[in-house]
Amino acid sequence: MGFLPPRSRRVSAAVIRLQRGVIGVLLATTIATTAAIVFPAAASAVPASASQASVAAAPNEVVIGFDASTSASERARIERSAGVVTATTVAHLTRLARVENSGGRRAALRALRASRGVTFAAPNVIAHAASFIPNDTGSLGGGIPGGWQSVQWNFLAADGVDAPDAWANVAAAGHPGGSGVTIAVLDTGVAYENRGRFRRSPDFTASQFVRGYDFVAHSPFTDDHNGHGTHVAGTIGEATNNRFGLTGLAWGAKLMPVRVLDSQGEGTAVVISQGVRYAADHGARVINLSLEFSSLTRASEIPELISAIRYAHRRGAVVVGASGNEADSAIAYPARAPDVVSVGATTADGCLADYSNSGATLTLVAPGGGNDAPLSDLHCNPNVAGPPIEQVTFTGSNPARFGISREYIGTSMAVSHVSAIAALVIASGVLGRNPSPNAVEQRLKATARHLGSPGHNALYGAGLVDAATATARTPVTPPAVAAPAAAH
Numbered sequence: 001m002g003f004l005p006p007r008s009r010r011v012s013a014a015v016i017r018l019q020r021g022v023i024g025v026l027l028a029t030t031i032a033t034t035a036a037i038v039f040p041a042a043a044s045a046v047p048a049s050a051s052q053a054s055v056a057a058a059p060n061e062v063v064i065g066f067d068a069s070t071s072a073s074e075r076a077r078i079e080r081s082a083g084v085v086t087a088t089t090v091a092h093l094t095r096l097a098r099v100e101n102s103g104g105r106r107a108a109l110r111a112l113r114a115s116r117g118v119t120f121a122a123p124n125v126i127a128h129a130a131s132f133i134p135n136d137t138g139s140l141g142g143g144i145p146g147g148w149q150s151v152q153w154n155f156l157a158a159d160g161v162d163a164p165d166a167w168a169n170v171a172a173a174g175h176p177g178g179s180g181v182t183i184a185v186l187d188t189g190v191a192y193e194n195r196g197r198f199r200r201s202p203d204f205t206a207s208q209f210v211r212g213y214d215f216v217a218h219s220p221f222t223d224d225h226n227g228h229g230t231h232v233a234g235t236i237g238e239a240t241n242n243r244f245g246l247t248g249l250a251w252g253a254k255l256m257p258v259r260v261l262d263s264q265g266e267g268t269a270v271v272i273s274q275g276v277r278y279a280a281d282h283g284a285r286v287i288n289l290s291l292e293f294s295s296l297t298r299a300s301e302i303p304e305l306i307s308a309i310r311y312a313h314r315r316g317a318v319v320v321g322a323s324g325n326e327a328d329s330a331i332a333y334p335a336r337a338p339d340v341v342s343v344g345a346t347t348a349d350g351c352l353a354d355y356s357n358s359g360a361t362l363t364l365v366a367p368g369g370g371n372d373a374p375l376s377d378l379h380c381n382p383n384v385a386g387p388p389i390e391q392v393t394f395t396g397s398n399p400a401r402f403g404i405s406r407e408y409i410g411t412s413m414a415v416s417h418v419s420a421i422a423a424l425v426i427a428s429g430v431l432g433r434n435p436s437p438n439a440v441e442q443r444l445k446a447t448a449r450h451l452g453s454p455g456h457n458a459l460y461g462a463g464l465v466d467a468a469t470a471t472a473r474t475p476v477t478p479p480a481v482a483a484p485a486a487a488h
Contacts, residue, residue, distance in 0.1 A: 035187065035188065035226075035228045035261055035265035035290060035291050035292075035412055036290050036291050036292040036322030036323075036324060036325055036332075036410055036411045036412040036415065057123035057124055057125045058123070058124040059105075060098055060099050060100065060104070060105055061096060061097065061098055061099075061105070061123065061124040062084075062096075062097050062099060062105055062108050062109055062112065062121055062122065062123060062124065063090075063094065063095070063096055063097075063120075063121070063122050063123070063124055064078075064079070064087070064094070064095045064096075064097055064112055064118060064120070064121050065093060065094050065118065065119040065120040065121070066078075066093045066094075066095070066117055066118060066119065067093075067117045067118070067119050068093060069117070070117035070118075074117060075095070075117070078112065078115045078117060078118060079095070079097060081111060081115075082097075082099075082107075082108040082111040082112045082115070083099050083100065083104050083107060083108050083111070084097040084098065084099055084108065085097075085098050085099060085100060086098045093119075096124065105123065108121075109121050109122070109123070131164035131165045131167070131168050132164055132167035132168045132171060133146055133149070133164055134146070134148065134167075134240045134241040134247050135241055135242075135243050136148040136240060136241065136242065136243065136244060136245055136246055136247050137243060137244060137245070138150055138151040138152075138245075138246060138404075139245070139404070140202060140203075140244070140245055140392070140402070140403065140404060145243060148245075148246050148247050151246060151390050151404070152246055152247060152390065153348050153367075153387060154235075154348075154367035154369070154389055154413075154417065155247060155249065157468070158350075159346070159347075159348055159349060159350035159367070159464075160367055161249070161366065161367065161417055161421060161464070161465055161466060161467045161468075162466055162467055162468035162469075163247070163249055163467055163468075164468075165467075165468035165472075166249075166421070166424055166467035166468045166470070166471045169424075169428055169468065169471040169472055169473075170252075170424050170427050170428050170471055173427065173428045173429050173471075175252065175427035175428065175429075176252045177237075177240060177248075177250060177251035177252020177253065178249075178250035178251070178252045178253040178420070178423040178424045178426075178427040179252035179253065179427060180252075180253075180427055181250070181253045181254070181285050181286065181423040181426050181427050182210060182253065182254040182255075182256055182283050182284050182285055182286075183236055183237065183250060183253050183254070183255055183256065183284065183285070183286040183287075183288060183419055183420070183423050184212070184256040184258050184275075184278075184279030184282075184284035184286070184287045184288065184317075185229060185232055185233045185236065185255060185256065185257055185258065185288050185290075186258045186260045186261075186272065186275045186276065186279065186287060186288060186289055186290075186291070187224075187228060187229030187232055187233070187257075187258075187259070187260070187261055187288070187290055187291070188224050188225055188226035188227070188228045188229040188259065188261045188262070188263070188265055189214065189222045189223050189224035189225055189226070189229045189230075189257055189259040190204075190209075190212075190222060190223075190224050190229050190230050190233045190255065190257035191204065191223065191224045191230040191393070191394070191399060191402070192204060192206070192208075192209045192222065192223070192233075192255070192257055193206070193209075193221070193223065195221060195223065197399060197400060198223040198224075198399045198400065199399065199400040199402075201230055201234065201392050201393070201402055202244070202245065202392070202402055203234065203238050203239050203242075203244060203245035203246065203392045203402075204233075204234075204238070204239055205239050208237060208239065208254065208255055209254065209255050209256070209257065210254045210255070210256050210282075210283075211256070211282070212256045212257040212258045212259070212278075213258060213259070213275075213278055214258075214259040215258070215259060215260050215271045215274045215275050215278070216259050216260065216261070216262050216267065216271060217259070222257040222258065222259045223259075223399065224257075224259075224394070224399060225259075225262065225263035225399070226261070226262075226263050226264070226265055226394075226397075227393045227394035227397070227399075227405070228261070228265055228290070228393075228408075228412065229257065229259070229261070230392070230393040230394065231389075231391045231392075231393040231405060231408050231413075232288065232290045232412060232413070232415075232416045233255055233257065233416075234246065234248060234391040234392050234393065235248060235249065235389065235391050235413065235416040235417060235420065236248055236249060236250055236253070236255065236288065236416045236419055236420040236423075237249070237250050237251050237252075237253055237255050237420065238251060238391065238392065239251060245392050245404070246390065246391060246392060246404065248420070249416075249417060249420030249421060249424065249467065250419075250420035250421075250423040250424055250427075252427070253420070253423045253427070256279060256282065256283075256284055258275040258278060258279055259275075260272045260274070260275040260291075261291060267291070269293075269301075269302040269304060269305045270304055270305075272289075272291070272305055272308075272334075273304040273305040273307070273308035274308075276289075276305070276308040276309055276311070276312050276319070277308045277311060277312070279312065279317065280308075280311060280312035280315045280317050281315075284312075284317055285316065285317060285318065285423065285426055286317065286318045286319075286320065286419050286422045286423050286426075287312055287317050287318070287319045287320065287419075288320055288415060288416060288419040289319065289320060289321040289322065289334055289335070289340070289415065290322055290411075290412035290413075290415045290416060291321075291322060291334075291412070292321075292322045292323075292324045292325065292332040292333070292334075292335065292411070293332055293333045293334070294326075294332065295324055295326055295328045295330045295331070295332045295357060297332070297333050298333075299333065299336075299337065302333060302334070305333075305334055305337075306334075306337055309334060309337050309339050309340060310339055312339075313339035313437050316434070316436065316437060317437060318341060318419075318422045318426075318437045318440050318441065319334075319339060319340045319341065319437070320340065320341045320343060320415050320418050320419045320422065321333075321334045321335030321337070321340040321341070321342055321343065321415060322335055322342075322343060322410075322411035322412055322414065322415045323335050323342050323343060323344040323345075323356060323357040323358070323359070323362055323411050323414075324356075324357035324411060325355045325356070325357070325410050325411055326355070326357055327354060327355050327356065327357065327373075328357045328358075328359075329357070329358055329359055329458070330357065330359050331357055331358075331359040331361050331362055332357055336359075336361055339437070341363045341364075341418060341422070341441050341444065342361060342362050342363045342461070343362075343363065343364060343365065343366055343411060343414045343415045343417075343418045343465075344356040344357065344358060344362050344364075344365040344366075344368075344411060344414060344459075344460065344461065345365060345366065345367070345368025345369070345370070345409075345410065345411045345413065345414040346365045346366065346367055346368060346414070346451070346460075346464055347367075347368070347369060347370055347371065347372050347386040348367075348369070348386050348387050349372050349379050349380055349381065349386065350379055350451065350464065351372040351373060351375060351377065351379055351380035352365070352372070352373040352375065352380075352451075352452075352459050352460065353368050353369070353370045353371065353372070353373060353386075353409070353411075354370065354371045354372060354373040354374070354382060355368075355370060355409075355410065355411075356368065356373070356411055356414075357411070358458045358459045359458055360458050362458060362459075362460070362461035363441065363444075363445065363461045363462065364418070364444060364445060364448050364460070364461040364462045364463060364464070364465050365414065365451065365460050365461060365463070365464050365465070366414040366415070366417035366418050366421075366464065366465045367389060367413065367414060367417055368389065368409055368410055368411055368412075368413045368414035369386060369387060369388040369389040369408070369409035369410075369413060370386050370388065370409035370410075371384075371385060371386050372384075372386060375459075386409075387406075388405075388406050388407065388408055388409045389408055389409060389413040390404050390405065390406055390408075391404070391405065391408065392404055392405075393405050393408075417465060418444065418465050420467075421444065421465055421467045421470055421471075422440050422444065424467060424470070424471050425440050425443050425444065425470050425471055426440060428470075428471040430443070430470075430471060430472070430473060431443060443470055444462075444465055444470055445461075445462035445463075446462075447466050447469035447470040447472075448461075448462040448463035448464055448465055448466055449463045449464040449466050450462075450463040451463050451464055
């Protein structure tokens with residue numbers, strides 16, 4: 001699906017062709033990079049004396065525990081005197097009883113608890129799945145609470161990253177939405193403020209951001225000039241549970257916008273390296289690099305960026321990069337660097353995306369949207385167009401007009417999922433208070449859902465990142481998924 005550049009590097013400037021489903025990159029002698037995107041289109045026990053007003057329970061039902069010395073006739077008498085209509089035995093000396101109405105239930109509980117021979121009496125309390133379903137509507141106007149689930153397939157459990165259970169895990173750890181962690185977004189900027197012709201995205205709040213820097217314009221104002229960075233930042237940390245718009249994976253984390261790509265989505269290795277060092281020096285625990293060089297680029301051609309990434313890693317930052325969008329069998333830099341978590345893209349079918357680069361150094365995969373790769377697997381259907389990754393960003397090129405875009409697919413989108421989940425892992429405390437970047441990477445790999453051939457493989461790496469298992473105190477083994485065969 002990609003347009004591969006000629007092998008000559010003797011060109012004067014980086015060029016990007018943005019067409020329907022086509023991206024082409026030419027690299028200059030002073031290597032430039034482009035954004036890695038394709039444009040295509042249990043409830044706890046309640047003491048008997050506690051108020052039940054706030055506890056969800058089955059209507060008209062009570063659970064009764066009898067003392068072993070109580071005869072069957074005495075148990076029946078106690079039930080009748082408490083207003084029980086019918087009752088069934090659910091365990092030895094335990095009965096599930098039905099009363100006439102909710103008011104009768106309260107009276108029945110009082111009578112039962114006062115009766116000799118009754119060891120306990122309680123409402124039939126209802127448990128809910130241990131997940132957090134935000135009330136975001138999936139729309140910038142109207143909609144119903146929870147409507148985001150019909151839009152953000154990438155956050156659900158089936159072929160997404162299982163965000164709801166992860167949100168419950170970090171909330172239980174005292175860090176809802178990944179609070180306490182800063183994520184640097186090195187990109188085209190972010191729509192984080194109202195200034196001049198720029199407007200803050202309607203699904204961000206000012207308090208979500210910490211100070212960044214614009215290394216393109218050498219300015220403290222890191223406004224987005226393209227829309228790509230706002231989309232990426234939205235997937236990472238869109239305001240959540242605000243009855244509006246969409247959700248963000250690490251919505252409680254702080255976002256640090258660092259502009260290293262220009263209005264065309266291009267940036268040089270030197271500028272990007274400056275951004276990496278800035279983020280590391282200013283407290284970022286995760287650095288998101290939703291960008292790529294051509295897969296022809298060698299490490300020796302970007303030494304300053306490789307050095308900056310090594311520096312950030314030593315300072316404790318998890319650096320996450322895009323495998324690339326050329327459907328190549330080699331991972332693009334900077335994701336190929338040793339200290340980067342390299343991320344490929346999957347579709348809503350749980351298959352490799354047809355544009356995603358693969359290779360032995362791929363760490364794992366995450367939702368990037370788009371079409372399935374032509375793999376001989378029952379779950380993959382390359383003949384059917386797959387959905388994109390939807391998020392709030394510019395409508396067109398106007399930085400003051402926003403909508404939910406359906407124009408973004410790519411490994412850029414996949415990277416933002418992994419960066420956010422890395423922040424959730426850090427916030428969850430499952431690796432201790434200050435885990436190393438290597439420990440976070442190993443956690444992501446160990447809890448990923450296996451895809452493809454057994455073990456680590458070139459198409460999917462360790463598998464599809466799983467936010468819920470990665471943040472769980474006692475993670476279960478992720479389910480294996482049927483193995484796709486080699487590409488046709």
